[in-house]
Amino acid sequence: MAKVRTRIAPSPTGDPHVGTAYIALFNRCFALQHGGEFILRIEDTDQSRSTARSEQDILNALRWLGLDWAEGPDVGGPHGPYRQSQRSDIYRQHINVLLEKGHAFHCFCTSERLDALRAQQMENKQTAGYDGHCLSLTRAELDANLAAKVPHVVRMRVPDTGECVFHDRLRGEIRIAWEQIDMQVLMKSDHLPTYHFANVVDDHLMEITHVIRGEEWINSTPKHILLYQHFGWEHPQFCHMPLLRNPDKSKLSKRKNPTSISYYRDMGYMPEAMINYLGMMGWTMPDGREKFSIGEMQAAFDIDRVSLGGPVFDVAKLDWLNGKYIRENLSAEGFAEAFSKWAFSPEKIQKIIPLLKDRVERFSDVVPLAGFFLSGLLPVSASDFEHKQLSPEQCRKILQLCVWQLEQIQDWSRESVEQVCQRLAAFLGIKIRETLFPLFVAITGKAVSTSVIDSIYILGLDVGRARIRHAIEVLGGVSKKEVKELEKSLRELQSFSLPEIG
RNA sequence: GUCCCCUUCGUCUAGAGGCCUAGGACACCGGGUUUUCAUCCCGGCAACGGGGGUUCGAAACCCCCAGGGGACGCCA
Numbered sequence: 001m002a003k004v005r006t007r008i009a010p011s012p013t014g015d016p017h018v019g020t021a022y023i024a025l026f027n028r029c030f031a032l033q034h035g036g037e038f039i040l041r042i043e044d045t046d047q048s049r050s051t052a053r054s055e056q057d058i059l060n061a062l063r064w065l066g067l068d069w070a071e072g073p074d075v076g077g078p079h080g081p082y083r084q085s086q087r088s089d090i091y092r093q094h095i096n097v098l099l100e101k102g103h104a105f106h107c108f109c110t111s112e113r114l115d116a117l118r119a120q121q122m123e124n125k126q127t128a129g130y131d132g133h134c135l136s137l138t139r140a141e142l143d144a145n146l147a148a149k150v151p152h153v154v155r156m157r158v159p160d161t162g163e164c165v166f167h168d169r170l171r172g173e174i175r176i177a178w179e180q181i182d183m184q185v186l187m188k189s190d191h192l193p194t195y196h197f198a199n200v201v202d203d204h205l206m207e208i209t210h211v212i213r214g215e216e217w218i219n220s221t222p223k224h225i226l227l228y229q230h231f232g233w234e235h236p237q238f239c240h241m242p243l244l245r246n247p248d249k250s251k252l253s254k255r256k257n258p259t260s261i262s263y264y265r266d267m268g269y270m271p272e273a274m275i276n277y278l279g280m281m282g283w284t285m286p287d288g289r290e291k292f293s294i295g296e297m298q299a300a301f302d303i304d305r306v307s308l309g310g311p312v313f314d315v316a317k318l319d320w321l322n323g324k325y326i327r328e329n330l331s332a333e334g335f336a337e338a339f340s341k342w343a344f345s346p347e348k349i350q351k352i353i354p355l356l357k358d359r360v361e362r363f364s365d366v367v368p369l370a371g372f373f374l375s376g377l378l379p380v381s382a383s384d385f386e387h388k389q390l391s392p393e394q395c396r397k398i399l400q401l402c403v404w405q406l407e408q409i410q411d412w413s414r415e416s417v418e419q420v421c422q423r424l425a426a427f428l429g430i431k432i433r434e435t436l437f438p439l440f441v442a443i444t445g446k447a448v449s450t451s452v453i454d455s456i457y458i459l460g461l462d463v464g465r466a467r468i469r470h471a472i473e474v475l476g477g478v479s480k481k482e483v484k485e486l487e488k489s490l491r492e493l494q495s496f497s498l499p500e501i502g
Numbered sequence: 503g504u505c506c507c508c509u510u511c512g513u514c515u516a517g518a519g520g521c522c523u524a525g526g527a528c529a530c531c532g533g534g535u536u537u538u539c540a541u542c543c544c545g546g547c548a549a550c551g552g553g554g555g556u557u558c559g560a561a562a563c564c565c566c567c568a569g570g571g572g573a574c575g576c577c578a
Contacts, residue, residue, distance in 0.1 A: 013578075043578065046578070049578090107576095118574095126504075127504050151576095168507095180504075182574075188576040194578085195578045199578090215507065215572065216578095217573085217578095219573040219574070220573075240507080242507090242508075243571075250570095250572095251572070277514095281514075284516070290515095307516095308507080309508060310570085310571065310572090311515090312514075314514065314529085316528065317528045318528095319528090320529085323540095
């Protein structure tokens with residue numbers, strides 16, 4: 001039997017997500033337990049959303065958790081490159097194979113036509129999908145379009161009758177009718193592949209034997225199987241894990257829960273506890289032990305014992321586990337070391353010191369002034385937000401619009417945070433000093449503190465967002481009706497342009 | 503709307519037809535230890551979604567229903 005090889009294939013389009021770590025953990029345990037290899041591949045075919053920063057953050061986060069990989073963009077390996085944006089030639093060759101064999105075809109349809117088509121299909125209560133328009137192009141029309149360099153994509157041909165039957169390691173036989181499967185775009189008009197295509201080509205070339213991924217991919221598995229068949233390749237074994245959930249059972253999302261691994265790092269969780277907690281989502285040690293290391297998990301791992309109900313990510317239980325790790329796994333020296341590393345990283349300290357140096361008269365003033373930099377959620381109450389000009393409603397509005405805008409920031413910097421605040425104040429027609437008031441209380445716990453803009457910047461989006469959200473809750477929360485109004489304001493704010501300062 | 507997946511305490515789960523008057527953990531409540539608090543210890547609360555089968559016997563197997571979730575992009 002071939003050596004077991006599994007992979008994690010994150011897309012560098014945002015924060016390092018706990019769901020990525022979760023899937024990586026199970027892939028890694030499975031591979032290493034079978035004496036195989038676990039590798040990492042970066043799926044950065046979405047040029048508009050992928051960033052080098054995000055890629056680096058994801059790599060750092062996974063390493064922090066101890067989920068290291070045998071091959072990857074940073075460590076190399078025999079199946080490289082491990083970044084899809086550097087594999088264009090490979091995809092081009094492979095798309096040509098499909099084109100030649102007639103398994104794929106050029107499509108010149110405009111997005112306007114496709115949108116209209118989809119809308120009509122939805123209205124007629126049909127399954128939405130491509131109607132095969134460009135399939136009927138004559139050879140001459142096709143050549144003319146290509147010669148004229150009309151923008152186009154390449155789509156996959158799909159059988160129109162019968163069904164795709166495949167085996168999922170955890171779920172058994174799954175059958176999906178081919179008529180449910182769209183003629184998926186394989187190559188976009190920017191000549192980069194889509195996920196479905198690149199993923200299949202790479203998994204094959206990288207000799208992946210087991211694809212362990214989230215449940216959200218079940219419905220597109222027939223597309224993948226079809227591609228393997230078109231190429232004449234054997235497909236890997238599929239294994240769809242349950243999805244991590246918010247407390248309301250929806251798919252874990254940052255709108256409802258902190259999902260960034262960086263958040264948990266910044267809040268002072270230990271990586272060992274984090275990984276242990278993820279390991280008990282859908283899985284248990286055969287002997288029922290709840291506290292276990294990644295090595296112990298790997299040794300005892302049995303993928304067939306994964307349970308399929310979507311587990312709710314429960315921060316309360318994570319807190320308990322993390323406390324247990326701190327108590328039981330750290331000596332006094334170990335604690336001192338880990339804590340200092342967390343609290344006083346030179347990088348963080350260098351940013352904080354300038355905010356303090358000119359405001360303190362004694363070193364003993366530092367903790368009362370800047371302790372909020374080393375805190376999680378702050379003990380604020382509604383009365384802390386009382387203000388002679390701002391009502392609680394206005395405070396909530398400022399806070400909510402501010403988080404939404406902070407979330408939009410592409411390059412996190414002091415300047416971009418400042419710009420968000422300035423724009424918000426101008427938009428609301430409230431003086432910047434007043435606009436910043438609820439933010440001061442939410443972020444620093446006090447109405448008077450170090451620059452709140454710098455503080456937000458230094459604390460980062462994850463912790464900042466958590467505190468602002470907490471403040472909104474303390475202020476009574478936003479009702480469904482209020483959310484609608486706020487979303488309307490947000491749209492106005494987004495199209496609002498800052499008046500020129502003369 | 504169409505298709506797919508899932509369903510044991512509030513939450514994470516154990517459970518492979520009789521060991522189940524369903525076990526453990528978190529949370530919560532009570533008690534003990536502790537100068538306080540936390541830790542620690544002890545106790546309590548609390549679940550097989552519903553209906554049909556199969557079987558001597560069903561939480562477990564089958565079917566239907568309901569509920570939850572996901573997918574239907576030139577995003578991944």
